[in-house]
Amino acid sequence: xxxxxxxxxxxxxxxxxxxxxxxxxxxxxxxxxxxxxxxxxxxxxxxxxxxxxxxxxxxxxxxxxxxxxxxxxxxxxxxxxxxxxxxxxxxxxxxxxxxxxxxxxxxxxxxxxxxxxxx
Numbered sequence: 456x457x458x459x460x461x462x463x464x465x466x467x468x469x470x471x472x473x474x475x476x477x478x479x480x481x482x483x484x485x486x487x488x489x490x491x492x493x494x495x496x497x498x499x500x501x502x503x504x505x506x507x508x509x510x511x512x513x514x515x516x517x518x519x520x521x522x523x524x525x526x527x528x529x530x531x532x533x534x535x536x537x538x539x540x541x542x543x544x545x546x547x548x549x550x551x552x553x554x555x556x557x558x559x560x561x562x563x564x565x566x567x568x569x570x571x572x573x574x
Contacts, residue, residue: 506533509529509533510526510529510530513525513526513529518548519548527543531543
């Protein structure tokens, strides 16, 4: 996971942020335009497509894989070229232990009819 400007980003959100950052940093809007209009005017579809295509070079980016680490490094490098400061958050996913062979946690002993069943 990557944190940029205090916002945690992952996956496609990071690619979108990289594309937006590239487009936004490309031009300055006149002060009379609204913020939304200014941002839309700065979008560069070709740069956005290039960012998405660049991210696809890593294939499946399953957490904990070398491809994932390379993709995060690539995204961080792209963001830094746009002048963004980045910070890495260390997150370790712990696989839940199996609960047994097809067992479900016990539910309430009371069923819809109101009957109470043992066990």
